[in-house]
Amino acid sequence: MDRQYDIIVIGAGNGGLSAAASACCRGFRTLLIEQHNLPGGFATSFRRGRFEFEPALHELCDVGEPGAREEVGALIDSYGAKVDWVKLPEAYRLIITGEGEEPIDAVMPFGKQAYIDRMEEYVPGSRESMEKFFYLADCIMAANAAVAAAGGKADPKVMMREHPDFLKCANYPTAVVLRRLKMPLKAQKILSAYWCYMGVNMEDLEFGFYASLVHKYIVNAAYIPRFRSHELSVAMDKTIREHGGTILYNTLATRILMEEGAPVGVETTHGTFYARHIIPDISPNAVFGDMMDGGRDLPEAHIRAVNARKIGGRGYCVYVGLNRTAEELGVREYSYFISELSDTVKEQELAGTFREHPMQATICLSNAIPDCSPPGTCIMSFTTFFMKDIWSGVTEREYTAKKREVAEKLIRDFEKATGTSILPYIEEIEIASPATLARYAMVPQGAMYAYSCGEGDGLMARLQMLDEDQRVKNIRFASGYGPRLYGYSSTYMGGDMAVKLTMKDMKEENYEKV
Amino acid sequence: MKKFNFHVKPIGLLDMLHFKKMVPRRRAILQSGSLDPITAVYGVNRLAQSLHPKQQKAVVSAIIPRRDANTYVLRADKLAYFRAGQYVSVKLKIGGAVTARPYTLAASPARALEGEYEITVKKAQDGFVSDYILKNWKVGTEVTLSGPEGPFSYEPLRDEKEVVGLAGGSGITPFMAMAYAILDGIEDFRLTLLYGSRTKADILYADELERICAATDKVKVIHVLSEEKAEGFEHGFIDAELIQKYAPENYTLFICGPRAMHDFLARELPGLDLDEKHIRREFVPAPASPTYFGSYAGDASKVFTLKLRFLGEERQIPLRADEPILTAIERAGIAAPSRCRSGECGWCRSRLIGGDVFVPDSMDGRRLADAGAGYIHPCSSWALSDLELEIFPE
Numbered sequence: 001m002d003r004q005y006d007i008i009v010i011g012a013g014n015g016g017l018s019a020a021a022s023a024c025c026r027g028f029r030t031l032l033i034e035q036h037n038l039p040g041g042f043a044t045s046f047r048r049g050r051f052e053f054e055p056a057l058h059e060l061c062d063v064g065e066p067g068a069r070e071e072v073g074a075l076i077d078s079y080g081a082k083v084d085w086v087k088l089p090e091a092y093r094l095i096i097t098g099e100g101e102e103p104i105d106a107v108m109p110f111g112k113q114a115y116i117d118r119m120e121e122y123v124p125g126s127r128e129s130m131e132k133f134f135y136l137a138d139c140i141m142a143a144n145a146a147v148a149a150a151g152g153k154a155d156p157k158v159m160m161r162e163h164p165d166f167l168k169c170a171n172y173p174t175a176v177v178l179r180r181l182k183m184p185l186k187a188q189k190i191l192s193a194y195w196c197y198m199g200v201n202m203e204d205l206e207f208g209f210y211a212s213l214v215h216k217y218i219v220n221a222a223y224i225p226r227f228r229s230h231e232l233s234v235a236m237d238k239t240i241r242e243h244g245g246t247i248l249y250n251t252l253a254t255r256i257l258m259e260e261g262a263p264v265g266v267e268t269t270h271g272t273f274y275a276r277h278i279i280p281d282i283s284p285n286a287v288f289g290d291m292m293d294g295g296r297d298l299p300e301a302h303i304r305a306v307n308a309r310k311i312g313g314r315g316y317c318v319y320v321g322l323n324r325t326a327e328e329l330g331v332r333e334y335s336y337f338i339s340e341l342s343d344t345v346k347e348q349e350l351a352g353t354f355r356e357h358p359m360q361a362t363i364c365l366s367n368a369i370p371d372c373s374p375p376g377t378c379i380m381s382f383t384t385f386f387m388k389d390i391w392s393g394v395t396e397r398e399y400t401a402k403k404r405e406v407a408e409k410l411i412r413d414f415e416k417a418t419g420t421s422i423l424p425y426i427e428e429i430e431i432a433s434p435a436t437l438a439r440y441a442m443v444p445q446g447a448m449y450a451y452s453c454g455e456g457d458g459l460m461a462r463l464q465m466l467d468e469d470q471r472v473k474n475i476r477f478a479s480g481y482g483p484r485l486y487g488y489s490s491t492y493m494g495g496d497m498a499v500k501l502t503m504k505d506m507k508e509e510n511y512e513k514v
Numbered sequence: 515m516k517k518f519n520f521h522v523k524p525i526g527l528l529d530m531l532h533f534k535k536m537v538p539r540r541r542a543i544l545q546s547g548s549l550d551p552i553t554a555v556y557g558v559n560r561l562a563q564s565l566h567p568k569q570q571k572a573v574v575s576a577i578i579p580r581r582d583a584n585t586y587v588l589r590a591d592k593l594a595y596f597r598a599g600q601y602v603s604v605k606l607k608i609g610g611a612v613t614a615r616p617y618t619l620a621a622s623p624a625r626a627l628e629g630e631y632e633i634t635v636k637k638a639q640d641g642f643v644s645d646y647i648l649k650n651w652k653v654g655t656e657v658t659l660s661g662p663e664g665p666f667s668y669e670p671l672r673d674e675k676e677v678v679g680l681a682g683g684s685g686i687t688p689f690m691a692m693a694y695a696i697l698d699g700i701e702d703f704r705l706t707l708l709y710g711s712r713t714k715a716d717i718l719y720a721d722e723l724e725r726i727c728a729a730t731d732k733v734k735v736i737h738v739l740s741e742e743k744a745e746g747f748e749h750g751f752i753d754a755e756l757i758q759k760y761a762p763e764n765y766t767l768f769i770c771g772p773r774a775m776h777d778f779l780a781r782e783l784p785g786l787d788l789d790e791k792h793i794r795r796e797f798v799p800a801p802a803s804p805t806y807f808g809s810y811a812g813d814a815s816k817v818f819t820l821k822l823r824f825l826g827e828e829r830q831i832p833l834r835a836d837e838p839i840l841t842a843i844e845r846a847g848i849a850a851p852s853r854c855r856s857g858e859c860g861w862c863r864s865r866l867i868g869g870d871v872f873v874p875d876s877m878d879g880r881r882l883a884d885a886g887a888g889y890i891h892p893c894s895s896w897a898l899s900d901l902e903l904e905i906f907p908e
Contacts, residue, residue: 425791446559
């Protein structure tokens with residue numbers, strides 16, 4: 001087979017699919033290799049009995065309606081991928097349950113005005129601070145657009161003149177800004193619900209990032225593909241092939257071949273393939289650790305920089321197919337956030353333990369896609385994450401019971417918080433722990449959230465250090481470990497960005513296409 | 515809303531300073547890392563590897579002869595732990611063909627941790643693979659296995675405390691693993707096993723079952739003989755009446771046996787008033803011919819041509835209409851991925867580029883988006899025309 005390519009993309013997760021499509025559409029000879037037997041990475045699906053489960057996606061922001069696409073929807077359209085997007089019914093329902101906590105049970109809608117109005121109903125007197133919040137979010141969106149238009153390198157003078165409010169708030173922790181806005185505490189708690197999508201508490205997560213995240217979800221609403229994430233991944237596979245790309249499944253990259261400090265090819269379980277530009281959609285740990293001898297030929301500063309990164313939330317999810325409808329069960333919403341505590345700092349700390357009441361982000365897929373399972377049934381999934389590598393201490397023999405113990409806690413907590421009964425109706429159940437993510441996606445420690453974007457490693461700092469963060473010439477990361485962070489929309493944008501950066505690398509060395 | 519005066523710090527310029535500190539701060543953090551070799555393999559990655567190895571090698575260490583069957587004890591320094599009821603796919607090279615078959619792990623999961631598995635291979639009608647194994651595997655034969663696979667296991671969050679197992683012939687094997695797991699304290703449920711054999715002499719694991727029942731009151735076995743009447747044994751087939759006779763009040767049914775047994779039970783089970791939740795079925799391999807399925811409208815006597823693409827290569831091979839597509843690929847000596855060979859697991863997922871196939875509803879384990887985009891599972895698909903197919907060898 002063809003062994004010579006312009007670009008080799010390692011890993012067909014969201015970032016890799018996006019990078020491969022972006023590269024093909026620009027006319028580069030592109031090889032996409034994936035160790036599993038299908039595309040998507042986390043963006044996949046699996047079947048048990050009468051049910052097909054969504055493993056990962058809760059809601060994809062930045063899609064938009066046909067004809068009025070937002071950034072990610074437009075990018076996917078531009079690749080030529082056809083996806084049947086389903087708009088989600090509401091933003092989320094947040095339930096805070098712990099003793100000594102002010103109880104919260106808030107169902108929040110999409111739409112800026114509707115969201116502010118609903119917040120005012122739950123928290124009288126919150127309106128002004130909420131309006132200010134969305135004003136700042138708008139400022140941040142505008143500034144982000146300006147920075148992007150300037151190719152990531154905005155002139156500080158222009159920024160000070162045109163986007164002063166961005167500069168005044170974006171780099172502070174979210175909680176600091178919300179307090180400064182004099183937002184009532186309860187409103188702060190309700191607004192903070194999305195923190196668990198990043199796994200970084202509100203005293204740490206930068207406001208510029210969080211405000212734009214909320215803006216994207218609330219103002220533009222969120223979507224999922226009708227036939228689970230696998231539909232999106234299969235559509236991307238199709239368009240990559242149609243644009244001349246080559247995809248190899250069941251093919252594991254084992255080594256990066258180097259010459260004079262730059263890659264020249266990739267050894268795989270199906271032979272060696274050659275390219276001078278590599279886009280990994282996997283972790284730097286895997287690239288430098290597994291494929292470059294632990295990074296021993298890298299400069300010391302680069303080894304330190306990789307080892308200093310903090311692995312983010314390790315994923316855990318229990319999937320159930322129930323033999324009752326959502327209506328019969330009294331499960332009314334699509335998206336739930338349920339936790340014992342409203343203090344995200346404490347939550348993040350406790351997420352590093354096998355605690356009694358893990359926080360959960362829970363989905364009832366049937367409330368977005370009523371016919372996602374046979375009549376008389378419904379599908380739910382309960383997700384939590386672990387902020388420390390505690391699953392590394394679990395033995396083979398303990399493993400199944402440990403998985404089940406967490407599953408039972410999550411489902412019982414959901415039942416208690418919502419006054420429903422779920423356990424008696426389980427017809428199919430599957431549990432994915434960090435070890436499951438490690439198995440299928442080969443991620444270090446079973447990480448769902450790549451490198452945490454907290455503790456100084458946020459989006460804005462990463463974007464300003466794009467070139468410094470390139471540890472090896474002509475290698476640009478498309479994964480959630482890269483500059484654009486984790487999550488579906490981020491990795492889709494990250495894949496495209498990795499190609500743009502690769503084109504910059506090519507220009508610098510007057511690269512000619514093969 | 516209109517602009518408002520916003521400051522976190524009293525003087526706006528400090529914000530710019532705060533902004534500028536971002537990069538030096540991160541730079542300092544990044545230089546605080548260690549000089550240890552970079553790694554992506556942590557404890558949980560090793561746990562995943564040991565629970566789910568891509569491939570395992572073992573050696574036949576003992577053979578227990580049974581009627582028309584052998585139990586093979588497989589040994590290695592280390593074998594993956596499993597859930598009672600799971601199988602391994604055994605990889606084989608027979609003449610010019612490469613193939614694989616799923617065999618249930620029949621011993622206690624506890625023995626896997628000591629490096630020991632057991633599988634039982636029964637002589638099958640038209641049994642290309644079983645004949646080969648029974649004739650050729652000796653003590654010392656090296657075998658290649660997949661990791662443990664399959665969802666046919668007890669799950670307390672889903673299943674009742676009481677399980678009624680229906681086993682036919684070599685379908686006893688997952689229940690052996692479950693019974694041993696109960697005995698070893700690995701699983702906690704009560705198992706009432708209705709085990710169908712032709713005659714007393716055909717019963718597999720008769721002594722072992724007796725020993726287990728003597729050692730624990732959580733496992734009970736009722737032998738059902740179809741071709742022999744004997745005292746202390748039920749006679750006939752396992753039907754609704756027999757199940758009701760032995761079943762406790764609330765129970766989950768686990769079924770493992772030949773296709774004929776499943777077909778018979780499909781007519782019996784409606785009489786039991788059990789919902790889908792309470793019926794667990796082990797996968798049933800493809801039948802000898804697609805004409806078995808009422809919905810088949812092809813001509814099973816035809817031989818088509820399969821244009822096969824893999825790893826940039828292209829081969830043309832003959833494709834019999836009466837065999838699953840996977841069989842044609844394997845006969846040509848091309849190693850296609852497979853595990854369950856029943857349409858369910860999806861390991862053989864392949865891209866159909868051209869041509870028509872027959873996929874019976876009862877064996878269609880494809881993902882929704884795959885079915886819409888032309889992907890098939892060749893283990894459970896039959897050709898209706900010449901085909902062009904891309905497979906993804908492991």
